[in-house]
Amino acid sequence: MTTKTPNAARRSEASRRAILTAAFELAGEIGYAKLTIEAIAARAGVGKQTIYRWWPSKGAVLFDAFLMLSEGQLPAGVGDGGEAEGEAAVGDTAAALPDTGDLEADLKAVLRATVAELADPRYDLPLRGLTSEIMHDADLAALYAERLHEPVQEMKRTRLRAARAAGQLDPDVDLDVAVELMWGPVLSRWLMRTAPLTEEFADSVVEAALRGLAPKA
Amino acid sequence: MTTKTPNAARRSEASRRAILTAAFELAGEIGYAKLTIEAIAARAGVGKQTIYRWWPSKGAVLFDAFLMLSEGQLPAGVGDGGEAEGEAAVGDTAAALPDTGDLEADLKAVLRATVAELADPRYDLPLRGLTSEIMHDADLAALYAERLHEPVQEMKRTRLRAARAAGQLDPDVDLDVAVELMWGPVLSRWLMRTAPLTEEFADSVVEAALRGLAPKA
Amino acid sequence: MTTKTPNAARRSEASRRAILTAAFELAGEIGYAKLTIEAIAARAGVGKQTIYRWWPSKGAVLFDAFLMLSEGQLPAGVGDGGEAEGEAAVGDTAAALPDTGDLEADLKAVLRATVAELADPRYDLPLRGLTSEIMHDADLAALYAERLHEPVQEMKRTRLRAARAAGQLDPDVDLDVAVELMWGPVLSRWLMRTAPLTEEFADSVVEAALRGLAPKA
Amino acid sequence: MTTKTPNAARRSEASRRAILTAAFELAGEIGYAKLTIEAIAARAGVGKQTIYRWWPSKGAVLFDAFLMLSEGQLPAGVGDGGEAEGEAAVGDTAAALPDTGDLEADLKAVLRATVAELADPRYDLPLRGLTSEIMHDADLAALYAERLHEPVQEMKRTRLRAARAAGQLDPDVDLDVAVELMWGPVLSRWLMRTAPLTEEFADSVVEAALRGLAPKA
DNA sequence: CGGTAAACGAGACGGTACGTCCGGTCTTAGT
DNA sequence: ACTAAGACCGGACGTACCGTCTCGTTTACCG
Structure with a gap:
């Protein structure tokens, strides 16, 4: 705590x-x-x-x-009335990201979920608040990195590691860089509102990023 | 104003x-x-x-x-004592990004300058403040997009447009996506402090992004 | 102020x-x-x-x-509904105490008025509050002595001085002691509630005090 | 209790x-x-x-x-360092006031002791506190009257009763009024600080009061 | 003499008010 | 007319205590 x-x-x-x-x-x-x-x-x-x-x-x-x-301890539907099924909530502690073998499809699904969450009015304001506080408070940022960011980050790394082992990514790829290559642009659009944050944007980012991370041969 | x-x-x-x-x-x-x-x-x-x-x-x-x-109206050295020469200050109104013909080198130089600026203690706190305010205020965000972001963004687009015309980028590349593919990861590391913001990171991002944006065949 | x-x-x-x-x-x-x-x-x-x-x-x-x-600046009737005529309010800035020539009658009238005021529910609680604060705060006590007590005290002294000049009091009488000999007992009964504070008590005090202060011859 | x-x-x-x-x-x-x-x-x-x-x-x-x-149960010297012998402490449960036959001298001694006690820094603040509470709380005032005031008051009455029987006081004197005629002025000077509380003042009060209470003929 | 119920020390709790700070408005002088 | 100064109303800050309410821990009576 x-x-x-x-x-x-x-x-x-x-x-x-x-x-x-x-x-x-x-x-x-x-x-x-x-x-x-x-x-x-x-x-x-x-x-x-x-x-x-x-x-x-x-x-x-x-x-x-x-x-x-x-940690799933909040009463369901906190923040407003109902909760649609199938949503990817902040705290989804699903053990892992989907792995259908189709890396691009899997990542698009996950990044689209992130976009949806950031656009969800239940999460938008609180997330901006938390982000703002993290921005200004290094201690809190460290705590965030350890407690909230790292578990999710590890899930993302795991999926990419599997892909790398399968030869879908360049063997020299730094997994953290790889993750940031996809989530960074989404986060920055969300925060700065320099352009609309759409699922198409998420798809474009995944496509470009994967091409950039592919094996060089 | x-x-x-x-x-x-x-x-x-x-x-x-x-x-x-x-x-x-x-x-x-x-x-x-x-x-x-x-x-x-x-x-x-x-x-x-x-x-x-x-x-x-x-x-x-x-x-x-x-x-x-x-707009270069602030007295030199505002923010603290000395100012090293050659620095790329926030307001660099240089008409354009460098264009040596070597796209990767040019972009690395510019992104490294961005990293340096974000790390500069004179700009770090004020920039976080401005970013924070933009995050929470859509009106200000629009103003920011128009007055501060867009001029710089256009310079970046211009450099990439030239590269695309020269066949160094895929002809279908969306230039805004391309820019965000590189600046987004840098911005997100700076804000969230999830990992150190280094020049090596900037270089990695440029390399991967350019590979991802290269002509397909 | x-x-x-x-x-x-x-x-x-x-x-x-x-x-x-x-x-x-x-x-x-x-x-x-x-x-x-x-x-x-x-x-x-x-x-x-x-x-x-x-x-x-x-x-x-x-x-x-x-x-x-x-100073008579409070709106009439502050403290409750109406104000009966003829009352002796705290701030009565009547220039002087009555002087009918009958010292005992005059003093009884004034001391009875004091008793009535102390018993008046409009003044009882606020006066106790003020007294309490004066008790605990020497600075405030000094201010009280100068601004609120002294003007009234001087009126009382003036009446007694006239009586002394007329030979009704011993020429050596200390006027402040004389005043306190009458108002002290009333104040102490009011504060400590050791016995009922009645007009008869006021009369008794005046009678005894005047006898004690009379010329010795 | x-x-x-x-x-x-x-x-x-x-x-x-x-x-x-x-x-x-x-x-x-x-x-x-x-x-x-x-x-x-x-x-x-x-x-x-x-x-x-x-x-x-x-x-x-x-x-x-x-x-x-x-009741003498407090450890000696509570309130500060040393305690000089011979002091008249709050709780002096001496069975009676002094009776040397010289009423005026006896009363002056007792009233001077009261003045000394009120001036004693060990008792001043606590006594003001107790007084303040009594002033504002009628229940506590009743308890005070019964438990702390009455025993001492009775001692004072006893001494005056003896004097009255000896023809030193007017036979019609109300003993409570008589006591208050002397202690009231002292209490009020102590509380209100309208003038210095000295032993001379105590003496003056006793002298005037006794003259006022003397047999009339 | 061992069991138990009460009083105990400690201190977290929902509250109220403190005295300070600042936001945003309004008034007064001054230039 | 616009400024610097700053008083004003409002309201949140973080703190101190209020009086109540558990918690274990003595302690002293009783069975």
């Missing part, structure tokens, strides 16, 4: 969940910038001190909210 | 420059999140109302500060 | 009066101990900072409220 | 004494207004609940502290 150090044994799990749920919901409703600790405490039915006791900053709360989400 | 609409004729140019300079300096010193209108006004020796009269938000002030910088 | 030192020229008189009126009313309604700056600000329709800007403490606000009252 | 009703048999005497001692000390050090239950509990090495279990209010704790003091 991202928490401080009082006597954690006596900690109220109910309050913790209420706070994280409230934080995530509010981040989606009013945006991270306008999110206040007072509002979180009020929505969660909790004293402010209970937040300050366990988290050092607003960003840390939101981070833990994502962490909880990624 | 990003400004509101009172009688601009009577506007004090000295105050405007003082405000933008103060905003940029403070953004670099204490970070955008802790930057306050009051502090800008105090540092600039200006009443708060003079800021509120001409700019709608803190982000707009910072945006204009970058705009001024990009 | 009891105020601090910002640019007093720009001060809002409307806010000042609203704050003092609200403070006095609330002191009467809920008692000084439960009186909060937030409640005063809310009732007065004022930002908290406007209170903190001009007064150093809750006690100072209440003090100024009494000061305003004593 | 001033306490609530759990099974008093199991009550920890050590905790009770530690709490009362801590409360008295802290009242002297930081003043009653800034005294907090948490600080008392911390100083006494006691859980907050142990205070809330046995006392209904902060004032009740302080009251009991004085009660303990008046």
Whole structure:
């Protein structure tokens, strides 16, 4: 967790969940910038001190909210009414990325899912908030890299490693560079809104990237 | 400009420059999140109302500060003491990217310059602040796209268009996708700090991207 | 005034009066101990900072409220509905105490009025609050002695001085001691509630005191 | 005692004494207004609940502290370092006031002792605190009147009763009025600080009061 | 003399108010 | 007319205590 150090044994799990749920919901409703600790405490039915006791900053709360989400502990449909089936939620802890043998198709599916998630109004604002906080707080960034980024990154690496072993990628490919070659452009379009973030864009990126990473022979 | 609409004729140019300079300096010193209108006004020796009269938000002030910088109006060395010669500053209004005929070398040089700028402590914090604000404010994002992004983007497109015409890139390449294929990964590493942002990384990205964008047959 | 030192020229008189009126009313309604700056600000329709800007403490606000009252600036009937005629209000700035020539009758009338005022529910709680604050804050006590106590004290001294000159009191009488000999017992009964505070008690005190202060011959 | 009703048999005497001692000390050090239950509990090495279990209010704790003091149960020198011998402490449970036959001398001695006690820094702040609480809390005032005031008051009455029987006072004198005629002025000067509280003042008060209470013929 | 119920120390909890800071508006002087 | 200055209302900040409520841990009575 991202928490401080009082006597954690006596900690109220109910309050913790209420706070994280409230934080995530509010981040989606009013945006991270306008999110206040007072509002979180009020929505969660909790004293402010209970937040300050366990988290050092607003960003840390939101981070833990994502962490909880990624561990599937959030009540279904948090953030709004219903949840369509088949969605790839932030926290999908599916053990692995799809591997049908068709690398390009698999990656397009995953990157399209990422695009869909970034466009989902339930996640858009909270994710921008978290990203913003990570941008400005190196400690939080390290935590993010370790807890939220790395597990997903490893799944992506695994899929690419398999492809590399199968001769579909150049044997010298740096897997992290490979991943960033595809996710970086998507992330930057989402953040900067310099151009519309479409599935076609995702497809184009995958195609170009795979061509660039293919064996040289 | 990003400004509101009172009688601009009577506007004090000295105050405007003082405000933008103060905003940029403070953004670099204490970070955008802790930057306050009051502090800008105090540092600039200006009443708060003079800021509120001409700019709608803190982000707009910072945006204009970058705009001024990009137009070479900021006093040399703003942000700190010395400035090494030969640096590629944010506002380099060089008419065009280098074109030596060697596309890969040219792009590596430019992307390395981008990496260097993002790592420069004078620009790191203010740029994160501006990016953060763009992330959260669609209006500002549009303004950014038009005023700050587009001119530079067009320079990049121009260089790639020349390469495409010379048969160094696939004729079907979408130039914006091509640019984002290289700058997206760099931007995302810088923002998320998921891995060190090095010149080697920039080189790898250029190499892979160019291979991916090369003519197909 | 009891105020601090910002640019007093720009001060809002409307806010000042609203704050003092609200403070006095609330002191009467809920008692000084439960009186909060937030409640005063809310009732007065004022930002908290406007209170903190001009007064150093809750006690100072209440003090100024009494000061305003004593200068007849409070709207009639503050504290409750109507105000019966003929009452001796805190701030009665009548130039002098009655002087009918009958010292005992005059003093009994005045001391009975004091008893009535202390028993008046409009003044009881606020006066206890002010007294409590004076008890604990020497600075405020000095201010009280100078601004609120002294003018009234001088009126009492004046009446006794006249009586002394007329040979009704011993020529060696210390007028302050004389005053305290009568008002001290009344004040202490009111504060400590060790026995009921009645007009008969006031009369007894006046009689004994005057006998004690009479010429020795 | 001033306490609530759990099974008093199991009550920890050590905790009770530690709490009362801590409360008295802290009242002297930081003043009653800034005294907090948490600080008392911390100083006494006691859980907050142990205070809330046995006392209904902060004032009740302080009251009991004085009660303990008046019963001579406080460790010698509580409140500061040394204690000079021969002092007239709050709790002097001497069976009676001095009776040398010289009423005026006896009363001056006692009233001077009162003045000294009120001026003693060990008692000044705690006494002001207790007084303040009595002022605002009628229940506590009644308890005070019965437990702390009445025993001392009766001693004073006794001395005056003897004097009255000896023909030194008017046979119609109300003894409570007589006492208040002397102690009231002293109390009010102490509380309001309208003038210095000196032994000369005490003497003057006694002289005037006795003259006023003397037989009429 | 071992079991148990109460009081205990500790401290987390939902709250209220503190005194400060800043956002954005409005007023006053000054140039 | 526009500025610098700064008071104003509002409202969030992070802290201190409130009084309540568990937690284990003594402690002292009782069976």
